[in-house]
Amino acid sequence: ASRDQLTRRAQHDMIDGFLRELDEEDRVAIIAFDVAARTKLAPTRVLDVDRRAVRAALAEEGNVGATDFGVALDAALATLDGVDPADANIVYLGDGIISSGPRQLDTLRAKLAGKAHFIGVGIGGLEYLYSYSVQLHEKGPDKVSPYLIPNVIANLAAGQVAMHLG
Numbered sequence: 001a002s003r004d005q006l007t008r009r010a011q012h013d014m015i016d017g018f019l020r021e022l023d024e025e026d027r028v029a030i031i032a033f034d035v036a037a038r039t040k041l042a043p044t045r046v047l048d049v050d051r052r053a054v055r056a057a058l059a060e061e062g063n064v065g066a067t068d069f070g071v072a073l074d075a076a077l078a079t080l081d082g083v084d085p086a087d088a089n090i091v092y093l094g095d096g097i098i099s100s101g102p103r104q105l106d107t108l109r110a111k112l113a114g115k116a117h118f119i120g121v122g123i124g125g126l127e128y129l130y131s132y133s134v135q136l137h138e139k140g141p142d143k144v145s146p147y148l149i150p151n152v153i154a155n156l157a158a159g160q161v162a163m164h165l166g
Contacts (some may be wrong), residue, residue, distance in 0.1 A: 008058075008061070011058075011093065011094070012055055012058050012059070014093055015030065015054070015058065015093055018091070019049055019051055019054070020051075022046045023046065024045070024046050024047035025045060025046070025047065026045070027045055027046070028043070028044060028046055028049065029041055029044070029079045030057075030058075031072060031075045031076055031079065032058065032061045033067070033068070033071055033072040033075065034066060034067055035066050035068045035071060035101070036071060037071050037072055037075030038061075039075070039079070040054065040057040040058060040061075041054055041057065042079075043079060066099045066100035067094075067097055067098055067100060068100040068101030068102075069098045069101065069102070069103075069108060070101040070102040070107070070108065070111065073108060073111045074111070076090045076116070077090075077111065077112075077116065080115070080116055083116075085114055085115050085116060088115060088116035088117065089116060089118075089119065090112070090116050090117070090119070091118075091119045091121065092118070092120040093121050132144050132145065
């Protein structure tokens with residue numbers, strides 16, 4: 001498996017937490033992907049989402065391989081077909097590593113232009129966090145990288161949106 005059980009659980013917890021924070025009248029869909037997209041939750045009003053069913057559906061995801069972000073954007077845009085672009089938002093929660101398909105940012109941006117807003121939240125890095133916690137414990141705070149928090153924090157995108165929109 002390219003992701004261990006701890007990492008998958010952290011990602012599932014992140015999605016569950018994200019669902020809890022949305023407005024109950026918002027509509028949400030969940031699409032898992034590697035080189036193919038799989039809808040784990042069709043567009044549903046947040047109030048009507050069965051979070052246990054979402055967690056069970058995500059538990060089926062595990063041994064992922066290459067990551068084709070273009071496939072994910074195509075699936076997300078198809079799900080948003082007919083939604084006013086001003087109201088269309090794609091939130092990506094993942095490790096942020098594109099290993100297949102189009103990788104150039106301009107190509108991926110062109111897919112979204114005029115169709116949806118995009119917010120990416122890179123999660124993962126639990127191994128990184130763990131190794132630094134061991135280093136902190138064994139060698140003290142002076143040996144921990146100043147980049148630890150920026151590398152593992154997952155809510156910077158939300159903070160940027162909040163600062164921009166007020």
